[in-house]
Amino acid sequence: MGILSGLLGNASLVEANKVAEGLAPILARGETVEVAFRVIRDEFIFTDKRLILIDKQGLTGKKVEYLSIPYRAVTRFSVETAGHFDLDAELKIWVSGDGEPVSKTLRGSENVTAIQKTLATAVLGTL
Numbered sequence: 001m002g003i004l005s006g007l008l009g010n011a012s013l014v015e016a017n018k019v020a021e022g023l024a025p026i027l028a029r030g031e032t033v034e035v036a037f038r039v040i041r042d043e044f045i046f047t048d049k050r051l052i053l054i055d056k057q058g059l060t061g062k063k064v065e066y067l068s069i070p071y072r073a074v075t076r077f078s079v080e081t082a083g084h085f086d087l088d089a090e091l092k093i094w095v096s097g098d099g100e101p102v103s104k105t106l107r108g109s110e111n112v113t114a115i116q117k118t119l120a121t122a123v124l125g126t127l
Helices: 002-008 016-023 111-125
Strands: 011-015 033-039 042-045 050-057 063-070 076-079 088-095 102-107
Touching: 002 076, 016 033, 016 042, 033 111, 042 111, 076 111, 088 111
Parallel strands: none
Antiparallel strands: 011 033, 033 042, 042 050, 050 063, 076 088, 088 102
8 A cells, every 4th residue: 555655645654764864965963864754756854853845846856845944943833634525635834934834735644644743743842
C-alpha cells in the first residue's frame, strides 16, 4: 500500500537518516532530522529546529523550493481532514509577519494526523 499511497498523494513516512544525508548541505551545524514525510515528490521535514517544506517542481523535479519555517515563527496552524467526497486534506501554517498561511494539500488521510501531531509537538517545544 505504501507505493500506491504515494502515487495517490498520501503522506508516507520516510527514514530520517536517509533524508538527513540528502539535506546535509543545508542543515545547520548540529541540526538533526527528527521525522520526515513524503507526498509524491514533496517532503515535510521536521528537524529539531525547524520545518522544511520541499517542493519539487517540473517534470524532472530538478527545480526545488526549500521553505524553511522556524518553529518559533509558527503562530498557528490548521488541518482539514479528508471526507467521503472531498478526498483532499489540507494543512495551513501561519507564520509571524505573513498575512496568508502556507498551504499544502494532502490527498487522503494517511499520516495527516501524524503530521499534525508532529507539528504540534515541535511548535509547543516538546520535539
